[in-house]
Amino acid sequence: LFGSSATLFLEASQQDVSQNKAAEKAITQKLSIQKAQNSKPKYQWKIVWRNMIAFAYLHLGALYGLYILITAAKFYTFLWSVVVATFAAIGVTAGAHRLWAHRAYKAKWPMRVILMLLQTTAFQNHIYEWVRDHRVHHKFTDTDADPHNAKRGFFFSHVGWLLVRKHSDVINKGATIDMSDLEKDPVVVWQRRLYIVLMPVFCFLLPTWVPCYFWNEKPMYAWYSTLFRYTLSLNLTWLVNSAAHIWGMKPYDNTISPTDSYSVGIGAFGEGWHNYHHVFPWDYKAAELGNYRTNFTTAFIDFFTWIGWAYDLKTVAHSMIKKRAARTGDGSIYTRTDDHDE
Numbered sequence: 001l002f003g004s005s006a007t008l009f010l011e012a013s014q015q016d017v018s019q020n021k022a023a024e025k026a027i028t029q030k031l032s033i034q035k036a037q038n039s040k041p042k043y044q045w046k047i048v049w050r051n052m053i054a055f056a057y058l059h060l061g062a063l064y065g066l067y068i069l070i071t072a073a074k075f076y077t078f079l080w081s082v083v084v085a086t087f088a089a090i091g092v093t094a095g096a097h098r099l100w101a102h103r104a105y106k107a108k109w110p111m112r113v114i115l116m117l118l119q120t121t122a123f124q125n126h127i128y129e130w131v132r133d134h135r136v137h138h139k140f141t142d143t144d145a146d147p148h149n150a151k152r153g154f155f156f157s158h159v160g161w162l163l164v165r166k167h168s169d170v171i172n173k174g175a176t177i178d179m180s181d182l183e184k185d186p187v188v189v190w191q192r193r194l195y196i197v198l199m200p201v202f203c204f205l206l207p208t209w210v211p212c213y214f215w216n217e218k219p220m221y222a223w224y225s226t227l228f229r230y231t232l233s234l235n236l237t238w239l240v241n242s243a244a245h246i247w248g249m250k251p252y253d254n255t256i257s258p259t260d261s262y263s264v265g266i267g268a269f270g271e272g273w274h275n276y277h278h279v280f281p282w283d284y285k286a287a288e289l290g291n292y293r294t295n296f297t298t299a300f301i302d303f304f305t306w307i308g309w310a311y312d313l314k315t316v317a318h319s320m321i322k323k324r325a326a327r328t329g330d331g332s333i334y335t336r337t338d339d340h341d342e
């Protein structure tokens with residue numbers, strides 16, 4: 001009896017051991033699968049070679065354009081480049097950004113048409129696409145759903161995001177963004193439909209033709225200065241996504257990546273006060289402080305308000321800004337909450 005129960009016990013414990021081993025194996029297998037899944041990048045880079053080549057050409061052409069502008073082109077061609085760059089910038093800042101993306105003010109249709117044509121000159125995608133990406137950027141800042149997620153480094157947030165397919169989170173979470181206001185604006189709808197014609201005309205053909213026709217510039221010089229003007233405007237805009245999400249002060253919210261940066265502020269026509277802007281995105285000034293020199297876009301909107309084409313400008317009460325800065329800011333301004341002067 002003793003012998004047979006011992007055998008039974010032995011068998012049972014052998015069974016236990018083999019069961020344990022099986023369970024252990026299953027767990028190890030599961031863990032290794034999990035490990036593989038974790039170490040496998042959640043997202044595979046898919047390079048878009050068309051964009052890679054286009055941006056390489058643009059940047060090389062722009063360098064040559066700069067050389068031409070300094071050494072060989074007519075002075076008027078240089079002035080013209082400054083004028084076109086300014087117009088294009090206003091189309092992005094006052095148009096795509098403050099008006100259409102954030103609804104920070106309202107504009108009558110003639111102003112919307114002007115802004116649409118200026119925004120077309122900037123070729124940063126049509127308004128609908130620009131706004132969709134930008135609203136997604138604000139809603140999901142610094143996550144995979146942010147089209148130019150600054151957590152992925154300077155290069156990605158600057159230009160890299162335009163060289164690869166978007167992260168699936170951008171598309172899936174982006175689908176939750178309400179775009180119905182833009183679908184109702186005929187100026188935006190028509191720009192989107194005609195973009196394939198309007199964009200080449202306003203960004204490249206007209207700006208190159210004007211110097212040739214009006215002051216006999218050499219077509220090649222005019223072309224390369226166009227490349228310079230376009231590429232420079234792109235890079236100044238991209239700095240808001242890269243530099244102004246990496247370096248600078250955070251007077252209003254210390255927990256987010258956007259910063260207030262004087263140099264980007266000037267270069268980007270008043271769009272570099274980016275810590276403020278992410279905290280109070282509906283403010284038509286996109287900044288708390290500063291003047292027209294540091295915020296040319298505000299001067300532009302104020303002028304159109306004066307002639308009656310812009311209206312319902314939204315701002316933020318000084319007391320509210322102060323309270324927020326005292327609560328979440330980095331202490332660079334407004335560390336006291338006890339004085340409530342307006």
Ligand code: ST9
Pocket residue numbers: 048051088089092093097123124125129132133134136147161162163164165166167170171172173174175177233234236237238240241267268269271
């Ligand atoms: C450029 C834009 O440079 C720059 C924007 C900068 C913004 C800065 C903001 C800062 C403030 C303002 C500062 C102004 C300062 C100005 C100073 C000036 C001196 N949500 O995109 P696709 C869906 S552009 C929801 O093709 P891929 C959607 O269904 C430069 N859904 O993705 C879409 O289909 P559809 C010139 C979204 O295939 C579909 O996905 N332009 C969203 O991964 C496919 O979308 C270029 O170089 C979303 N956010 O390709 C072109 N996104 O559209 C660059 C997508 O039909 N773009 N979906 O509804 C491309 O080639 C491609 O988009 C890609 C991605 C390769 C980058």
Ligand code: ZN
Pocket residue numbers: 137240241245258274278
């Ligand atoms: Zn931002």
Ligand code: ZN
Pocket residue numbers: 097101102134138277281
């Ligand atoms: Zn914004």
